Amino acid sequence: MKKEHFEHTGRKGSSWKFTMVNSIGFCLALAVFGVLSLCLPKASFSEVEKRELAAKPTLSVESVFSAQFMKEFSAWFADTFPWRDSFISTAHLLEDVRGIRPDEIKVYEAKPSAPAQQGTSAKEEEPAPSTKRPRPEHNTPELPQEQSAPSTQPEGDHIVVTPPDEDAVGYLMDNGIFVFGQRAVNLFGGSHQMAGYYAQTLNSYLDEIDPSVQVYNMVVPCSSEFYLPSRYQASSADQWENISFIYSQLDERIKPVDAYNALAAHADEYIYFNTDHHWTALGAYYAYQEFCKEAGLTPAALEEMEARTREGFLGTFYTQTGDPVLAQNPDNLTYYIPDTQYENYIRMKDQPDSFTRFDSIWGEMASMTNSYSIFLYGDFPLEKIVTEHKNGRKIVVVKESYGNAFVPFLLPHFEEIYVVDQRYFQTSLVELMEENGVTDLLFLNNVFAANTAYHIDRIDSLKHQVWIPPQTKEAGEDE
């Protein structure tokens, strides 16, 4: 039990030179960093984490007595610590050297969504502050930054708009991330129950919209289906089985688009990113060919489009895991520009009557971890693309972010394209379709989204939702 051996070795402890250095060095290190942390300029936004960093709280009697001030202060201090990014990279390295990668594999298992139990009285950790606000995936300085997207729930005869749960990760049917070699995939945990709910929700649209509108459904598999080593396939639910089940439950008036086999046939090509959960534009192109078959269109050849590439893309798998191997092997994001003249109008959050005009659909200022936002600038409530092809065909694409890489290929085929993000769209989809004489409706979801209650609930409530301006929202809730 004797920890301080130096005192038992003849000379008095204080006469050792190192004791001075150890003591004074320790104090100096803490003090210098403390002073620096207060003096250096502070960042307010983290690009990698896609979130607002905690802000310095304001001192007030109430906030001190409720301990809110102290919680926020600690959160701010940690969020804006000097050289934070370097420390975080060091932390990821320290975490990585804990062991080996058998067959170059590393798993990042999903944390259970239930709060961890606190067992011992020695653990008195302060809860994470709730001041962190999300931002969307795009990085466009000229656009107003969105807050978290609202979800709507019918309540009586009016619709109440409520912000989604902060801890929304629980919504995702996610079983963890699997890194092998240079590629990461996430393990799928869908179920027939959810898949059936998704199909049923799509079917319910048929009663609401004009029967002349052709409805399509495309559920896109994710990369774990094709690349997870076969030994570990049991850890990830069967996506083919799940997608087939959805298709079997769809009304026959909805045309299924078999993206699965289109992608499977090209699995040896660069159809999914290694460091990001999305598909590449090439993957989306193969699905587009399949869509053209169902929609009676002739797909444009890839070679006819101008290809541009953004290098150094480290996507969501990287930002979630900080995996050093992924960091060394960033993706290249190639996008194909169809030979079509168009105008792009974007509807921002909480501005349901107005559009902002853009000359392009390519958010080319996006880079690094945000590169996927090159497609359509990222996710918005509504993007309306008006092309030069006055053929009378107008399509609505209801999508999550997988749709972004897909939509550009539709430009040569439609007069108007309405891109509805199911998470953020705030008004009635049925009205939008009626007002604009829409002829085609495509639901495009990746298989995770199609098995996630939040997404399905959103798709369901899109039909007739009413936008309530933010300032009247609270009054509405008080009723």
Add this chain to the structure above:
Amino acid sequence: MVFADLTFLYLFLPLNLLLYFAVPHNRWRNAVLTIFSLVFYAWGEPVWIILLIFSATIDYFHGLGIAKYPGTKIPKLMVASSLILNLGLLGIFKYSDFFISTINSITGLSIPLMGISLPIGISFYTFQTISYVIDVYRGKVPAQRSYTKFLMYVSMYPQLVAGPIVRYSSVMAEVENRKLSFGHFSAGVSRFCIGLLKKVYVANHAGELASIYLDGDLSKLSTPAAWFGLLMYTLQIYYDFSGYSDMAIGLGRMFGFSFPENFNYPYISRSISEFWRRWHISLGSFFRDYLYIPLGGNRHHLARNLLVVWFLTGMWHGASWNFILWGLFYGLLILLERLLLGKTLCRVPVINRLYTMFCVVIGWALFYFTDFSRLGQFLQILFGAGGASDPVLGITLQNNLFWLIGVAAFCAPLAPTFWSWLLGLMRTDAGIESVGWVQTLMNVFILVACTALLVGQSYNPFLYFRF
């Protein structure tokens, strides 16, 4: 506030040390330490600091009363009053909802819960002041005449929120006057860094791993994964708690105090009785000296005494029946060892350690699950009701291979053995000095690594937009 926190490390602590060593005279140092302690406590518990001051104040007067009226009934009354008030505080602030919900479930009533959140450290400081009053009553220590010194002893932040339960007798001399030296300070720094490393690099990660397996959907848990999760919790609770004690002891040394050791490599014990002499020593000895021995110890009513002591030991750990079950589990094992196993099983090498560890690990399952239906389900999985194979677990094991081997090995007293061996080799002053430099260098690495990991904890990528 907690020690493993950037605000503590880089603002509170340097400011505290600077002022502490800048002021002359012990009296001023006491004042600095007391003020910083109260701020430390108020940082997490701005309102219930009243309870801390209340508990310190009443027991200061209890101590004085005992000292002033020896040979009368007053001292007995003082002890009784101290027990009633302190245990009353605990009863109200820690156990009221537990009592109410127990009554509700027995009688079918629905008395509303109070919803009081547990004030930090109340279980520790109430026990400290109780021990002080009893020690004054027993004549083991003189009463402290100075209120400020007594308040400093009670509120002293290194040991305030999670122990060790420092008895007044062990720091009495240092409260009056203490010697500060680079030797003490440097030893404190090294001890603090070790504790920080245990908490940040070991306990936190073990906790993450444990949570993946223990907090998830148990119906999908395989038997090997259940064992792995439980072993991770076994590591977490040891490294977390002993790391915290190391930091407390280290900080105490920096300020010139010698706190008692709280852990002595409990996982190498050869019996459950030995385990409890090595685990949370300050709590075990509290119950021994102030409850078990006064009840009669092992001379009469052994079984009753063990039952009472272990019921309360379990209950001290948390206001839930599973903690009481956990305590009684240990009481039963210790009784069995007294009667039978101590002379048989516990004497067989290797087997005795395996037996002890097996019981301790099962004990942690009882400790972990406050929900009895989950506990039952988990124990069934543990003993075969789960799937047998888990390929992903195999990867997780290898992804953490070095870490697992290291943290398992350091549950044994490797570090002190190593340092003694090294110092034995280096008999000259120059040799010993160079060992000291190695330790200093180690502290630098530990501090950088732990800072990185603490900053890394604030890394919180926003996942909502993933799909």
